Amino acid sequence: MTPTGLPMEAGTTAEREVLISGAGISGPALAYWLHRAGFAVTVAERASAPRGGGYPIDIRGTAVEVVRRMGLLPRLRDAHITSRRCAFLDADGGEIASLAPHVVAGGVEGRDLEVRRGDLAEALHAVVRDDVEFLFDDYAETLDQSGRGVDVTFHSGRQRTFDLVIGADGAHSRTRRSLFGPEERFHRYFGYCFAIFTMPNTFGLSREVVMWNSPGRAAALYAVGDSEELHAFLNFHQPEPPPHVFGDPDAQRDLVATAFADAGWEVPGMVEAMREADDLFFDAVGQIRLPRWSSGRVALVGDAAYAPSFLTGQGSSLALVGAYALANALATHRDHATAFAAYESGVRDFVTMNQALAGDGAATLFPTTARELEQRNTRLRGLVAMPSPQARPAHSALTLPEFASTS
Numbered sequence: 001m002t003p004t005g006l007p008m009e010a011g012t013t014a015e016r017e018v019l020i021s022g023a024g025i026s027g028p029a030l031a032y033w034l035h036r037a038g039f040a041v042t043v044a045e046r047a048s049a050p051r052g053g054g055y056p057i058d059i060r061g062t063a064v065e066v067v068r069r070m071g072l073l074p075r076l077r078d079a080h081i082t083s084r085r086c087a088f089l090d091a092d093g094g095e096i097a098s099l100a101p102h103v104v105a106g107g108v109e110g111r112d113l114e115v116r117r118g119d120l121a122e123a124l125h126a127v128v129r130d131d132v133e134f135l136f137d138d139y140a141e142t143l144d145q146s147g148r149g150v151d152v153t154f155h156s157g158r159q160r161t162f163d164l165v166i167g168a169d170g171a172h173s174r175t176r177r178s179l180f181g182p183e184e185r186f187h188r189y190f191g192y193c194f195a196i197f198t199m200p201n202t203f204g205l206s207r208e209v210v211m212w213n214s215p216g217r218a219a220a221l222y223a224v225g226d227s228e229e230l231h232a233f234l235n236f237h238q239p240e241p242p243p244h245v246f247g248d249p250d251a252q253r254d255l256v257a258t259a260f261a262d263a264g265w266e267v268p269g270m271v272e273a274m275r276e277a278d279d280l281f282f283d284a285v286g287q288i289r290l291p292r293w294s295s296g297r298v299a300l301v302g303d304a305a306y307a308p309s310f311l312t313g314q315g316s317s318l319a320l321v322g323a324y325a326l327a328n329a330l331a332t333h334r335d336h337a338t339a340f341a342a343y344e345s346g347v348r349d350f351v352t353m354n355q356a357l358a359g360d361g362a363a364t365l366f367p368t369t370a371r372e373l374e375q376r377n378t379r380l381r382g383l384v385a386m387p388s389p390q391a392r393p394a395h396s397a398l399t400l401p402e403f404a405s406t407s
Contacts, residue, residue, distance in 0.1 A: 015040040018330075019152060019162040021140050022169035023050060025117075026302030026319035028124035030168060031132045032070060033327030033403065041132040042162070044154065046139045050125040053279075054117035055196050055231050056081055056224060061395030062350070063317035064112060066324045069403070072123050079119040081224050084207045088380055091214040093265040097380040101209060112395075116224065120316065140165065143178055145296045164336055165298045166326070168319075171288055173304035179295045183288075190309060190358065192285040192366060193242065194235040195256045199273035201230045203266070212265045216368040219260070219267045232270050232277075234260060237368045241284045252282040285309050287355055294340035301326050311365075312357040314395070321398060322347055331404040350398040357394055 016039050020027045023045035031041045059067060059076065067073050088096040102112070125134075135154070144151040149161045167175025172183060180186065203210075205223035212219045216237035221230050236259040245251040257271050274280060288307040293300045302319035309315070326343045333339035367373040 016163040017042070017149075017161075019044060019140065019150070019160070019165045021165065021167050021175050022173075022302075022304070023047070023125065023134065023136075024121060024168065024170060024302075024319075025124065025316050026304075026323045027166075027168035028121070028128050029066070029070070029320050029323035030166060030301055030327055032124070032128045033324055034330065035128065035131045037327060037331035037404065039330070042135060042160075043132055044135045044139050046137070048137050050118075050121050052118035052122060053198075054121075055233075055281075056114050056222065057117045057120065057316045058313045059113040059115065059120070059320065060314065060317050061112070062398045062400060063320040063395075065400055066320045067113075069324075069400075070124075070127060072127060075123050076113050076115055076120065079115045079123075081114045081116070082207060083114070083209060086209040086211065088377070089210065089212045089265060090377070091212070091264055093212065096377045097384055099380065099383055117316070139169075139174065143175070143298060145298065150297050163297065164330075167298065167300040167304045168302050168323075169304055171283075171286075171303040171307035173300065175298065176288075176290075176300055176304050179298055179300070180290065186288050186290050187241075187284075187286050188289055189241050189284055189286040190311065191237055191239060191368075192235055193238045193255070193282070194233065194285060194310075195252065195274060195280060195282045197232050197274050197277035197280045198229050199232045199270065199277065201228050203230070205230065211365075212263075212267065213366070213373060214263065215370050215373050216366070217260060217263060218366050219263065219265070219270055221266070221270075232273060234267075234270060234274065235285075235366055236260065237366070238284075241286075245282070249280060249282070252280065256282070285311065287358065289355070293344050297336055299326065299340050299343070306351045306355065308351075308355045309358050311359075312354055314354040314357065317395065318351060318354055321350065321400075324400060324403070328401060328403050347398065350394075353394040353397050 018034055018039050018041050020031055020043045023043050027043055031043050034041050067076055083101045085098050086101045087098045090096055138154050138156045140152050141155045142153045143165060149163050150165045152160050167173050169175050205221060206226050209220060209222045218235040220233040223230055234256055245255050253275055260267050260271055287309050290305055293305040301322045308318055325347045329339040329343035333342055367376050
């Protein structure tokens with residue numbers, strides 16, 4: 001049934017109704033483009049509002065063109081984080097090398113963007129909030145494709161029918177699980193876990209990243225501007241994923257504290273700050289790799305379909321590009337099966353190329369042995385005198401077609 005209680009014939013000449021699960025990055029981006037193509041869009045989000053703040057993320061290559069076409073480039077350039085340096089420290093806190101951040105991250109200075117994740121999410125929400133329906137504090141509990149649409153029962157108890165459902169609900173996607181089964185079938189684990197949180201800037205850091213390493217462990221402090229708050233990052237080698245701690249913040253804190261129990265530099269204070277942080281985000285480092293991104297009238301986009309891991313720096317960029325490509329395919333092809341196939345064939349190689357930036361998961365920045373760490377440090381010292389890097393081909397390997405504005 002439609003919100004008015006009238007029966008809805010999926011696939012008629014009336015507006016096609018689409019439910020997007022997730023209001024992070026790919027969700028509102030997809031909503032924008034689908035609305036532009038004439039779809040009636042509903043976005044469901046578990047959180048009570050768009051998530052502000054958050055750690056810095058990159059927008060690179062083809063994704064910069066997506067936000068330009070959305071009219072968001074000036075706003076995001078204003079929000080761009082200008083960092084002066086990225087300093088690497090040894091186990092005793094001595095400086096190994098100090099580099100321009102784009103040299104380390106692989107971006108192109110003056111062309112690519114780095115913004116707080118929340119700044120991007122808020123910009124995307126602002127550009128579409130008056131045009132689509134948002135259901136906060138709710139999410140799709142069950143999906144039933146037995147009819148000519150998708151019957152959705154929400155966690156709140158409400159029931160709706162949509163022509164299509166798109167899972168934009170992140171690497172731990174509930175939509176993906178309902179379509180294809182447990183996450184472990186599609187999660188490629190890279191042997192690391194990490195924790196991100198904020199803590200007071202008592203170090204006098206300004207527009208810089210400072211990273212400490214010992215074999216199998218890394219701790220970083222990221223000062224965005226001259227903020228009184230730092231983004232703290234603790235990353236450690238974990239041979240097998242620890243399923244017992246997911247969903248248990250206290251167990252996560254204990255696991256991280258144990259991993260860094262004998263660490264030097266400022267790490268003990270970071271661990272204490274983590275214990276008190278109310279914004280702790282803990283996860284395993286890995287990628288989502290699926291043989292296909294749709295089933296019937298339901299498809300996936302962004303991290304739900306192809307999370308590349310933070311090792312690539314391309315998660316948000318893939319989310320933006322994937323949202324554009326999916327919406328364009330649905331605007332171009334009336335038949336959803338044809339559209340989903342066109343979406344996948346159009347960006348699959350781009351996704352594969354960008355996921356490959358993570359290599360074999362050995363994580364160049366986070367070696368697990370003393371020998372590998374010294375080799376990495378030698379490479380870092382050599383980069384100090386190197387010219388600025390060019391754009392990685394993977395970032396810009398896809399040329400966007402003009403958007404098909406009518407369905």
